[in-house]
Amino acid sequence: MLFRHLPRQTLGFFPTPIVELPRLSESLGGPRILMKRDDQTGLALGGNKTRKLEFLIADALHQNCDCVITAGAAQSNHCRQTAAAAAMVGLDCHLVLGGTPPEQANGNLLLDELLGAQIHWTGADRKGEQIGAIAAQLRAQGKYPYVIPYGGSNALGAIGFVAAMVELQQQLREMDQSLDVIVFASSSGGTQAGLTVGKALMEMAVELIGIQIDKTEDRQSSYPEQLAELASSTLQTLEESECQFQPADFQVETAYLGAGYSIVGELELSAVTLVAQTEGILLDPVYTGRAMGGLLDLIRQGRFQPQQTILFWHTGGQPALFKFVL
């Protein structure tokens, strides 16, 4: 297989299930909807970062590092899964979190503490702006940190989602099922870049639609430009070809950013509520609630044909439900 030459540490339960959401489809009078349950990866309440961490943590062990360091928002699902993965393989974990310490930790932050992570608070910086400085401090103390970027979204992390696409294709074959569209929450880009590389390598016809969760205007380049760069370097890491991706290869819906990252509005609330009450499935308020809100809006706009089959990739995040009160 494509990534067989790379070290990989088992951290979760794969393949994750695919379920059908008939009552949600019916309530919309809309297309058939399937869901890929990456909220069930099993790593300390699961989520999509488990896939990236299988390659990143293996690399940390391969390089004989003694700790990992990564970054995110105070309610980062990526940081929680990294803390769990580190505990599982016996590495120390340093988390560089945006904000200031709350009086009482809840949601993902409570779990970070329970999992033994050491937390460094960095105020307005929630995307790892200070990782380099804190890693340097750790080195000065004689530690050997392995740096995992914000969201785990470098080429090695994205390979986790190339592997996910191979996994999906195998499941679809077994189910004798084809897909027209895959919809998912897209934020730091590893998920969308990895799925796109997997789709290209396996020559799949499916359309990929990323629902953008977080603005990227603070960076030098547009989000599709960042995705193209990440996908190209992912392909290079796989030693597959010199092929380059273009920004136009990435479909990103930017209409659902609402009042900003992690600000829960009517779109998210109604999507989380509808899926809970029609299917008994929990979405999260920040990522999958927003992405499902976007999908519901696209369906209501008539973007898809009734006979099409759509797969919503549930990327996890439910611990944040306990932070954001309905």
Ligand SMILES: *Cc1c(COP(=O)(O)O)cnc(C)c1O
């Ligand atoms: C990180 C995350 C995403 C986005 O994945 P990226 O690879 O960062 O684009 C989506 N959903 C949840 C729940 C996440 O934690």
